[in-house]
Amino acid sequence: MSLPLFALFLAAFAFGTTEFVIAGILPDVAQGLGVSIPFAGYLVSGYALGIAVGGPFLTMATRHVSRRTILIALTIAFCFGQIACALAPSFVAMLAFRVATAIAHGAYFGIAMVVAVGLVPPAFRGRAVSVILAGLTVSNIIGVPAGAAIGGLWGWRTTFWAMTLVGVLALIAIWALIPQTKAEPQQAGHLGREVRVLGRQQVWTSLIIMLALMIGQMVPFTYITPLLREVTGLDGMIIPWVLLLNGVGATLGVFIGGRLSDWKLMPALIVMLGIQAAILVILYLVSPYPLLMTATIFVWGALNFAIGAPVQARILMWTADAPALASSLIPSGFNIGIAIAAVIGAGLLEGGYGYRSLPVLGAVALALACLVAIFSAAHEKRSGAALPQAAFT
Structure with a gap:
């Protein structure tokens, strides 16, 4: 570094x-x-x-x-x-x-x-x-x-x-x-250009993927402690260590995702979204078994943040000629996703669904994100669009 x-x-x-x-x-x-x-x-x-x-x-x-x-x-x-x-x-x-x-x-x-x-x-x-x-x-x-x-x-x-x-x-x-x-530089029509770059399909599809990723991650994670306590049966003193393991996985995932972004961005993103959807299904299946659940949570954490790097890198690459508004929407998108996830999760629980159901909804969100990524990559390949050049440094 x-x-x-x-x-x-x-x-x-x-x-x-x-x-x-x-x-x-x-x-x-x-x-x-x-x-x-x-x-x-x-x-x-x-x-x-x-x-x-x-x-x-x-x-x-x-x-x-x-x-x-x-x-x-x-x-x-x-x-x-x-x-x-x-x-x-x-x-x-x-x-x-x-x-x-x-x-x-x-x-x-x-x-x-x-x-x-x-x-x-x-x-x-x-x-x-x-x-x-x-x-x-x-x-x-x-x-x-x-x-x-x-x-x-x-x-x-x-x-x-x-x-x-x-x-x-x-x-x-x-x-x-x-x-x-x-x-x-001061330029006429600058704000309009900032808004127009959001219309590039690579940008708005990436923002959709970002929202789906956060919903898939935060719907289960917001309630991970009661899930581990009531479904997995872990003692309250053990749960912080499981969450620490999730954080370690997330840190490793960040750097793995960064390297994959520099290698083959869209193929890597599509594959990771598909794997993450499968991991959330596995999370549902193994939730009653402490050791399997702990191992799955580690992998889940790694993939969550591995996916974040290529999504954000793609937005920045395709808005290089007018990056201010698009770059500011990245943290906004993450936090809007967090807010939506909390509401959806609370609605499911209040509707009578148990904590174990939350990873299933996460899997659906990630599967939809994977489909959006496939569509976006195919459209980009057909159009033959070239990456924009940075307007200033």
């Missing part, structure tokens, strides 16, 4: 940790702010909404600022957001500070991915994207457990002070290691 990519990775790790660490300290936050635990859960959904809605708007509003400058500004915003959360006097204030941080989060990932692919030759774009994704997976393996442990030992506010320190380190790294980039 080159030093500039490491700087982008470190900031991605910081943003990923602050998004997910709230789950590990939620009861303490709820008690400290005087609200119920379910009500405190709005801190999670509010963050996702900030990414999905605010990120694209901020990205477009700052498209005439050099990317290095906006990355620095977003990391500074992250640091101030963590300080504000550490000092938050009420739930409403905490929610507002979380949403503000999430807007910076949504803009950061879109811009960081554009910068990352610009730092490497075209043959290594997939691996560059995988480095940014690795920041999210490593945040779940290291950042979230560490943040929860810090909160348990010294109070939940200390968790956000620790996140501030991580943000400062990321800021220093970006300042020192990311090369100066040019601002996007």
Whole structure:
């Protein structure tokens, strides 16, 4: 990993940790702010909404600022957001500070991915994207457990002070290691061009695949703890280790997916989507058997993030001439998928279906994504379309 990519990775790790660490300290936050635990859960959904809605708007509003400058500004915003959360006097204030941080989060990932692919030759774009994704997976393996442990030992506010320190380190790294980039030139009709590139079938089909991937992943994963407890029969003390194994698989998958993207992007994507649909069927079949379930969850985690790299690399490749809006829709698409998955999963459970049914719905979503990928690849081959060239660097 080159030093500039490491700087982008470190900031991605910081943003990923602050998004997910709230789950590990939620009861303490709820008690400290005087609200119920379910009500405190709005801190999670509010963050996702900030990414999905605010990120694209901020990205477009700052498209005439050099990317290095906006990355620095977003990391500074992250640091101030963590300080504000550490000092938050009420739930409403905490929610507002979380949403503000999430807007910076949504803009950061879109811009960081554009910068990352610009730092490497075209043959290594997939691996560059995988480095940014690795920041999210490593945040779940290291950042979230560490943040929860810090909160348990010294109070939940200390968790956000620790996140501030991580943000400062990321800021220093970006300042020192990311090369100066040019601002996007002012051009008439620029916004229209940004919107038009979304009409390329390679782009909108990739966004559909992304949504289906997140639904297939998050419908079961949102309720993975009760699934493992009630269907698999695992002890509550064992479940965190199973989830850790899933996170390790996800981290390996990120780098595998990046390499496959640089090798044969669409064939690799189609095959992985098909395999993942089959894995979710296997997850349903082996869910009563602890050892088989644990092994399957490891493979499932690896494939989830292996698929993410080629999907995102494809969007960036086919919007290289107008990347701002499309790149900002990547984190938005993921978080919209997370929100939809939570609603669908809750609807199934409230409708009388058990936890074991959730992987089946995930398999259907991945099978549909595989069909969309096949259609997209066939259409692209027939059209003979050439990749667009970057308008600026």
